[in-house]
Amino acid sequence: MPSLRIKRVYEPPAPDDGVRILVDRLWPRGLRKDAAALDYWCKDIAPSPELRKWFDHREDRFDEFKQRYRLELKSNPALAEFRKLTKGKATLLYAAHDEKINHAVVLAEYMRALNAKKR
Template sequence: MDIQLKRVYEMPEESDGFRILTDRLWPRGMSKEKAALGIWAKDVAPSPELRKWFGHDPAKYEEFRKRYRKELEENPAAENFISLVKKELEKGRVTLLYGARDAEHNQAVVLKDFLNEILL
């Protein structure tokens, strides 16, 4: 299974495979063409309340991680999302895209761990 993470502002590459935007809000200054998405998974992104509370503060990351996992576990849209990712992984790589500058403290990292646990 090959899920990778990438900032949406980086150039798309063929090796990205199926590209999924994991942000609830569209990234500033990014056109749909440049993003080259397979899907925009805003229905499994963190809730607006959680996103605002977190504010990309690394000090809040562990609590954000717990709260977002809980949201994912309770989100009815997650089941379809997991099925889609599983189907795309059978074809090749899946790339989870995020807009945040911090590559270690964002929702895509949590989502990747969540998917790895379920799909492995």
């Protein structure tokens, strides 16, 4: 059974992270590539630039953002490859300050729901 976690990319790597995947379209500010300890950088699984700019990490837009991002994910050609990367233990990394209101939360929920349907 796959294990999918999320955490800020600025947190130090941990032995139980599994595959470390950055899911941001833009590289995190102030972070050296070697410090990130990434296995993959999946830019194309992130929200479109238009959606990201519209959302602007505003709490009042989060419910609408979730709906729009899920629609993007349904037709995202990068999803098939991303599913392969997250088959085992994986940690989705993001740079946003808010741990509850960000696209990685939505992506993790979406992937868990997909995996539950495939059982």
